Amino acid sequence: xxxxxxxxxxxxxxxxxxxxxxxxxxxxxxxxxxxxxxxxxxxxxxxxxxxxxxxxxxxxxxxxxxxxxxxxxxxxxxxxxxxxxxxxxxxxxxxxxxxxxxxxxxxxxxxxxxxxxxxxxxxxxxxxxxxxxxxxxxxxxxxxxxxxxxxxxxxxxxxxxxxxxxxxxxxxxxxxxxxxxxxxxxxxxx
Amino acid sequence: xxxxxxxxxxxxxxxxxxxxxxxxxxxxxxxxxxxxxxxxxxxxxxxxxxxxxxxxxxxxxxxxxxxxxxxxxxxxxxxxxxxxxxxxxxxxxxxxxxxxxxxxxxxxxxxxxxxxxxxxxxxxxxxxxxxxxxxxxxxxxxxxxxxxxxxxxxxxxxxxxxxxxxxxxxxxxxxxxxxxxxxxxxxxxx
Amino acid sequence: xxxxxxxxxxxxxxxxxxxxxxxxxxxxxxxxxxxxxxxxxxxxxxxxxxxxxxxxxxxxxxxxxxxxxxxxxxxxxxxxxxxxxxxxxxxxxxxxxxxxxxxxxxxxxxxxxxxxxxxxxxxxxxxxxxxxxxxxxxxxxxxxxxxxxxxxxxxxxxxxxxxxxxxxxxxxxxxxxxxxxxxxxxxxxx
Amino acid sequence: xxxxxxxxxxxxxxxxxxxxxxxxxxxxxxxxxxxxxxxxxxxxxxxxxxxxxxxxxxxxxxxxxxxxxxxxxxxxxxxxxxxxxxxxxxxxxxxxxxxxxxxxxxxxxxxxxxxxxxxxxxxxxxxxxxxxxxxxxxxxxxxxxxxxxxxxxxxxxxxxxxxxxxxxxxxxxxxxxxxxxxxxxxxxxx
DNA sequence: TATGAATGAGTATTCATTCAT
DNA sequence: GATGAATGAATACTCATTCAT
Numbered sequence: 001x002x003x004x005x006x007x008x009x010x011x012x013x014x015x016x017x018x019x020x021x022x023x024x025x026x027x028x029x030x031x032x033x034x035x036x037x038x039x040x041x042x043x044x045x046x047x048x049x050x051x052x053x054x055x056x057x058x059x060x061x062x063x064x065x066x067x068x069x070x071x072x073x074x075x076x077x078x079x080x081x082x083x084x085x086x087x088x089x090x091x092x093x094x095x096x097x098x099x100x101x102x103x104x105x106x107x108x109x110x111x112x113x114x115x116x117x118x119x120x121x122x123x124x125x126x127x128x129x130x131x132x133x134x135x136x137x138x139x140x141x142x143x144x145x146x147x148x149x150x151x152x153x154x155x156x157x158x159x160x161x162x163x164x165x166x167x168x169x170x171x172x173x174x175x176x177x178x179x180x181x182x183x184x185x186x187x188x189x190x
Numbered sequence: 191x192x193x194x195x196x197x198x199x200x201x202x203x204x205x206x207x208x209x210x211x212x213x214x215x216x217x218x219x220x221x222x223x224x225x226x227x228x229x230x231x232x233x234x235x236x237x238x239x240x241x242x243x244x245x246x247x248x249x250x251x252x253x254x255x256x257x258x259x260x261x262x263x264x265x266x267x268x269x270x271x272x273x274x275x276x277x278x279x280x281x282x283x284x285x286x287x288x289x290x291x292x293x294x295x296x297x298x299x300x301x302x303x304x305x306x307x308x309x310x311x312x313x314x315x316x317x318x319x320x321x322x323x324x325x326x327x328x329x330x331x332x333x334x335x336x337x338x339x340x341x342x343x344x345x346x347x348x349x350x351x352x353x354x355x356x357x358x359x360x361x362x363x364x365x366x367x368x369x370x371x372x373x374x375x376x377x378x379x380x
Numbered sequence: 381x382x383x384x385x386x387x388x389x390x391x392x393x394x395x396x397x398x399x400x401x402x403x404x405x406x407x408x409x410x411x412x413x414x415x416x417x418x419x420x421x422x423x424x425x426x427x428x429x430x431x432x433x434x435x436x437x438x439x440x441x442x443x444x445x446x447x448x449x450x451x452x453x454x455x456x457x458x459x460x461x462x463x464x465x466x467x468x469x470x471x472x473x474x475x476x477x478x479x480x481x482x483x484x485x486x487x488x489x490x491x492x493x494x495x496x497x498x499x500x501x502x503x504x505x506x507x508x509x510x511x512x513x514x515x516x517x518x519x520x521x522x523x524x525x526x527x528x529x530x531x532x533x534x535x536x537x538x539x540x541x542x543x544x545x546x547x548x549x550x551x552x553x554x555x556x557x558x559x560x561x562x563x564x565x566x567x568x569x570x
Numbered sequence: 571x572x573x574x575x576x577x578x579x580x581x582x583x584x585x586x587x588x589x590x591x592x593x594x595x596x597x598x599x600x601x602x603x604x605x606x607x608x609x610x611x612x613x614x615x616x617x618x619x620x621x622x623x624x625x626x627x628x629x630x631x632x633x634x635x636x637x638x639x640x641x642x643x644x645x646x647x648x649x650x651x652x653x654x655x656x657x658x659x660x661x662x663x664x665x666x667x668x669x670x671x672x673x674x675x676x677x678x679x680x681x682x683x684x685x686x687x688x689x690x691x692x693x694x695x696x697x698x699x700x701x702x703x704x705x706x707x708x709x710x711x712x713x714x715x716x717x718x719x720x721x722x723x724x725x726x727x728x729x730x731x732x733x734x735x736x737x738x739x740x741x742x743x744x745x746x747x748x749x750x751x752x753x754x755x756x757x758x759x760x
Numbered sequence: 761t762a763t764g765a766a767t768g769a770g771t772a773t774t775c776a777t778t779c780a781t
Numbered sequence: 782g783a784t785g786a787a788t789g790a791a792t793a794c795t796c797a798t799t800c801a802t
Binding site: 571572597599600601611612620621 | 791
């Protein structure tokens with residue numbers, strides 16, 4: 001009967017948090033975030049019970065955004081390499097298109113304020129990618145290692161690739177291709 | 191700010207900073223650092239004019255420490271692969287042995303408080319490694335990319351490797367080897 | 381502020397206020413009171429125009445409750461001492477039975493938020509007691525003092541007595557008797 | 571070697587706390603207290619680690635002040651009644667002379683923020699008074715009750731007396747005498 | 761030079777009250 | 782009338798930096 005909580009406001013706060021935290025890091029004042037979101041300082045706390053809660057929700061929101069993009073238009077029936085290229089391309093494109101989110105995700109991951117449940121929940125969307133990677137490595141020297149090691153290798157190489165693509169947009173395509181081939185060689189060669 | 195009297199105190203402050211920042215991040219209070227270093231709050235500021243200055247000096251000190259280790263006993267005349275393995279091994283060993291410094295280095299790199307001059311200066315020690323990497327890639331598909339891309343690939347793969355070695359010490363050796371072969375395949379295969 | 385629809389809700393809010401303020405003092409949040417009363421935050425303000433108003437009404441409600449109990453079954457024709465014992469007994473029994481209300485009454489009295497009209501209005505119910513006390517003191521050394529001094533003496537001794545009865549329930553009866561005799565001696569002896 | 575902590579400042583803060591809390595209660599802002607004390611907001615926290623600590627120290631300081639006054643010029647060799655009158659007189663005089671401290675003491679006692687150690691420590695100074703009271707009651711009907719009950723009776727009667735003395739200064743002497751005789755009758759008569 | 765007290769701007773969170781639904 | 786989201790002033794406490802000793 002009362003004014004309902006607004007999904008728009010929640011989103012606005014999360015979006016503002018990305019913006020402000022990209023500039024200031026995890027120490028970005030909640031007041032600044034609220035202001036940029038166009039709500040009162042106190043309103044932020046009706047949507048997120050504390051700053052930590054905001055940070056955890058932000059982590060999940062970015063992960064969800066990323067996951068959604070990566071698995072959209074996923075070519076389930078294509079060859080392993082094609083599917084891997086697809087995933088790689090999506091990841092890299094998302095990173096290039098969302099530098100702020102990427103920066104904030106890195107800050108959040110380092111900050112120690114994202115709790116285990118959030119981390120676990122955030123990883124679920126990427127389970128499909130793990131399966132894919134396992135297939136890719138059937139003949140590689142990495143085949144005996146835990147698949148999350150290979151997942152981490154992919155992520156980290158993609159991150160480096162995105163860094164260079166962003167810094168030198170003119171050569172973005174070359175970096176994207178080179179990054180993937182480095183990754184593919186890394187995990188498939190014996 | 192006159193020349194500080196005691197090199198010992200300067201080192202103690204840097205060492206304390208590593209300790210405290212590994213736990214608290216870049217927001218670690220200077221007072222806490224000073225206390226752990228066994229000096230007064232104010233004394234810290236006779237050795238470092240501001241917290242930013244302390245952070246930059248800390249960045250340089252860790253880089254220097256790392257560089258020193260990496261190039262010690264460098265086998266200048268060995269084959270490219272041997273030399274690369276040497277560098278890789280040293281890097282990884284340093285990371286496993288210095289988790290706090292590694293964590294702080296990561297925080298510092300993300301923090302936006304390390305200025306360009308410091309970054310440039312910190313990279314100098316690694317110029318030799320770049321040269322090495324360029325030789326390694328002579329026949330690879332990466333040969334046309336800037337050598338610092340390949341440097342970044344090495345660093346990032348080594349970091350992931352160290353993460354897993356630290357988390358699963360029993361399998362440390364396997365990860366170290368697998369990490370290197372992933373790296374070597376990544377940069378040498380066509 | 382229109383006439384509130386439900387007397388039940390008003391009572392529920394006052395009862396909840398007693399509960400919450402006994403724990404938290406006068407700084408108990410209106411939101412918490414409303415929640416315990418089973419109404420919405422805003423609803424509280426349709427029954428009480430402000431927190432101060434709530435506090436004043438609460439003061440009056442507790443005073444009224446106390447007065448009602450004290451004068452029920454009042455033995456109008458008995459001897460002065462018997463009547464005094466009756467009043468004392470009722471007061472003390474009420475106090476032991478209503479620790480929360482007693483605590484809140486004490487907080488309210490100290491708080492400076494109960495205004496003069498409320499205080500005056502709250503005292504009216506006790507006028508009969510004053511008359512009684514005046515009779516009791518006919519021969520005492522206190523006979524020339526304002527009767528409200530003697531009333532205050534009674535109240536304060538009863539409060540101390542209740543404190544001890546509550547703290548040591550096993551000896552409650554002894555304290556009740558000893559308290560009354562201290563009071564009776566205090567006001568009747570020359 | 572650094573600027574020493576100043577006992578004057580500590581006292582100024584406590585004095586300011588008395589002043590401000592007498593007006594506002596325990597919710598008096600630390601900022602207001604600091605300002606009145608003539609120090610910066612942060613300075614208050616170098617003397618008292620938290621507001622709770624300040625409140626506890628304030629409680630102890632007032633208790634100590636009161637105890638000092640009550641036992642000064644104590645006539646150890648006089649009759650029990652004379653000594654009791656002395657203590658009563660001192661207590662009442664202190665109360666009349668220190669209305670703010672008295673009010674704050676009452677607020678503090680109710681507030682739930684004074685911890686047990688403080689309460690215990692604050693009571694020590696009054697042990698001598700308890701001994702005195704025990705002697706006074708040798709023949710009274712209260713003789714079998716714990717001496718702290720009688721102590722509480724004295725305190726509470728003195729408080730009421732002070733209230734009336736303060737409210738009607740013209741009759742202060744009469745109230746003081748009447749209060750004492752009420753007290754004396756209360757505890758000595760059989 | 762070393763010390764740590766002094767400073768005051770900055771920060772997360774609470775809460776009485778208003779008002780859109 | 783009832784609801785609870787929205788508001789923003791208020792508050793305890795922290796911290797980099799300065800400066801008296």
